[in-house]
Amino acid sequence: MPHYNLALLGFGNVGRALARLFIQKQADLLQRYNLTFTVTGIATGRHGAAIDLDGLDLERALTIVESGNSLEELSAAPAPVDAFDFIRRCGADVLFENTPVSYADGQPAVDHIRTALELGMHSITANKGTVVHAYYELTKLAEAKRLKFYFESTVMDGAPIFSLFRETLPGAHLSALRGVLNSTTNLILTRMESGETFEQAVTHAQKIGIAETDLSGDVDGWDAAVKVAALVTVMMGVPLRPQDVNRRGIRDITLQDIERAREENKRWKLVCSATRHTDGVEASVAPEMVGPESPLYGVNGTSSIVQFVTDVLGLFSVIEEDPGPHTTAYGLFADFLNAVIP
Numbered sequence: 001m002p003h004y005n006l007a008l009l010g011f012g013n014v015g016r017a018l019a020r021l022f023i024q025k026q027a028d029l030l031q032r033y034n035l036t037f038t039v040t041g042i043a044t045g046r047h048g049a050a051i052d053l054d055g056l057d058l059e060r061a062l063t064i065v066e067s068g069n070s071l072e073e074l075s076a077a078p079a080p081v082d083a084f085d086f087i088r089r090c091g092a093d094v095l096f097e098n099t100p101v102s103y104a105d106g107q108p109a110v111d112h113i114r115t116a117l118e119l120g121m122h123s124i125t126a127n128k129g130t131v132v133h134a135y136y137e138l139t140k141l142a143e144a145k146r147l148k149f150y151f152e153s154t155v156m157d158g159a160p161i162f163s164l165f166r167e168t169l170p171g172a173h174l175s176a177l178r179g180v181l182n183s184t185t186n187l188i189l190t191r192m193e194s195g196e197t198f199e200q201a202v203t204h205a206q207k208i209g210i211a212e213t214d215l216s217g218d219v220d221g222w223d224a225a226v227k228v229a230a231l232v233t234v235m236m237g238v239p240l241r242p243q244d245v246n247r248r249g250i251r252d253i254t255l256q257d258i259e260r261a262r263e264e265n266k267r268w269k270l271v272c273s274a275t276r277h278t279d280g281v282e283a284s285v286a287p288e289m290v291g292p293e294s295p296l297y298g299v300n301g302t303s304s305i306v307q308f309v310t311d312v313l314g315l316f317s318v319i320e321e322d323p324g325p326h327t328t329a330y331g332l333f334a335d336f337l338n339a340v341i342p
Contacts, residue, residue, distance in 0.1 A: 001034050004340060005053075007041035007090040007121075009083060009112060010098030011065055013209060014126055014153075015042075017329035018096060019058045025333070033341060041090030042071055043083060045099070052076040053091045083108065087115050094339065096332055097125040103222045103242050106133030113149065117141045124335040126153035126328055132229040132242055148339035153331030155181065155227045156304050157323035163338065164318070165235050172310045174235045176275045179306030180299050181227045183323060184211050184218040185250050185270040187302050192258050193267065198251070210302060210324075220249035221270065224285040228272045231306075236274070238281045246284040253287055261289045269296050272306075295319075 006022075008015050022037065029035045039056045043049035048070040050056055056074055064071055072079055080086035087095060095116040099109050106129030113123045113130050117138065130138060131151050142149040155161050165172065180186050184205050191201040202219070205211040217223045225245040232240040250270055261268050266289040274283040290296045295317055299305045303321045310316075320327070 001036060002340065003036045003038070004093045005038050005040045005091055006094050006096065006336075007043075007087070007092035008039065008096050008098070009041075009043050009086065010096075010100075011042050011044040011047070011061075011071075012098065013325040014328045014332070015044075015096070015098050016062055016065065017325040018098075018332050019062055021326070021329045021333050023058055033337070035340070040092055041086060042074075043080065043086045043090075044071060048072040048075075049080050049086055050075040051080065051086070051090055083112055084115055087112060087121075088119065092116075092121050094122045094124065094336060096336075097123060097127055097130070098332075099127060101127050101129045101217075101226070103129065103217065103226055106130055110134040110138070113138050114141065117145055117147055117149065120145065120147065122148045122150075122336075122339045124148075124150050124332055124339065126151070126332060128154040128223075128226045128230055130154075132226055132233055132240070135230075135233050136239065148335075150335035150339055151230075152335050153328045154230055156306065156318070156320050158327040158329070158331035158334065159304075159318055159320040159323075160334070161231070161306065161318060162234055163334070167338075169310070169312075172312045174276070174308055174310055176273070176309040177228075177231060177235075177306055178271065178273045178296075179317075180269050180296055180304055181272045181306060182218055182221075182224040182270055183302035183304055185221075185224070186299065186304070188219070189250065189253065189258075189268050189270070190300050192253070192255060193262070195255070197255065198253065216249075218249075219251050221247040221285040222249075224270055224272050225283075228274055228283050228285060232274050232281050232283055236276055236281055238276070240274075240281060240283060244283070246282075246286070248286040250287050264289065264291075266291045267297055269299070271296065 050071040109127040188201040225242040271288040
């Protein structure tokens with residue numbers, strides 16, 4: 001019976017949702033896959049860290065963190081001095097890396113994943129920076145170590161995007177993509193259509209916890225640009241940095257702009273696109289008015305859509321409605337199963 005030690009680096013909304021999913025699925029994993037697991041380490045940015053090679057009590061860890069207390073009371077080992085010390089000492093077979101994203105260079109998440117792979121751990125992340133800044137390096141390292149570096153949750157939460165191309169579309173060539181990939185800006189624009197100001201809609205997004213820690217990541221288009229760069233890098237095979245994506249956010253969209261679109265029977269969307277040309281890939285993120293003829297028109301609130309153009313299937317779309325931390329957690333969970341089950 002295969003048994004896996006797991007470590008969670010990052011225990012925010014997504015990390016805690018992942019812990020709950022593992023608790024929920026524990027019996028199912030045993031019944032369907034004859035697989036058991038133990039969480040041997042959890043590290044947070046604000047609530048300390050805990051390491052116990054005999055296994056941590058996940059329910060208790062959740063209660064401690066959500067009460068605002070420190071995980072150190074659960075630890076059977078001295079507190080790690082930093083994230084790298086945690087990775088080295090956590091005794092894991094699989095590391096889930098869910099620290100905040102750095103659009104500029106992907107650090108320190110890239111070094112976290114590199115360290116875990118070098119120590120023999122499968123590495124799974126929702127951190128987009130690892131993909132756009134180190135996909136080829138980390139994938140090559142994982143292959144050399146006979147490990148997996150997976151990152152389904154970096155784009156569209158738990159919707160199968162990367163695994164769709166990796167597993168079920170062999171030989172397909174992606175020539176273009178277009179979509180709405182940032183839930184926060186889509187929610188802001190949807191609420192502005194009901195009469196809220198930009199500031200009121202932003203406040204609501206922050207209140208319900210879907211806005212990035214750095215608001216510019218959403219409203220200035222950085223989050224969307226990173227997602228475009230990740231899709232292009234992995235699925236078109238063309239390295240692309242978020243800085244190379246032509247980017248304009250929604251900060252300047254006014255209620256007058258919303259009304260003008262309504263008069264034309266259109267809606268504003270922050271549209272992500274990338275098109276392959278003979279000399280490279282042209283990629284952009286920008287507000288655009290779309291009409292009812294576009295599938296993007298009916299994507300409301302926090303929902304997302306991406307359309308793909310391939311040489312074998314033509315145009316097809318993937319839509320995700322109202323995602324949240326639980327759907328991002330499922331992407332991580334699915335990556336775990338894909339990594340460890342032959």
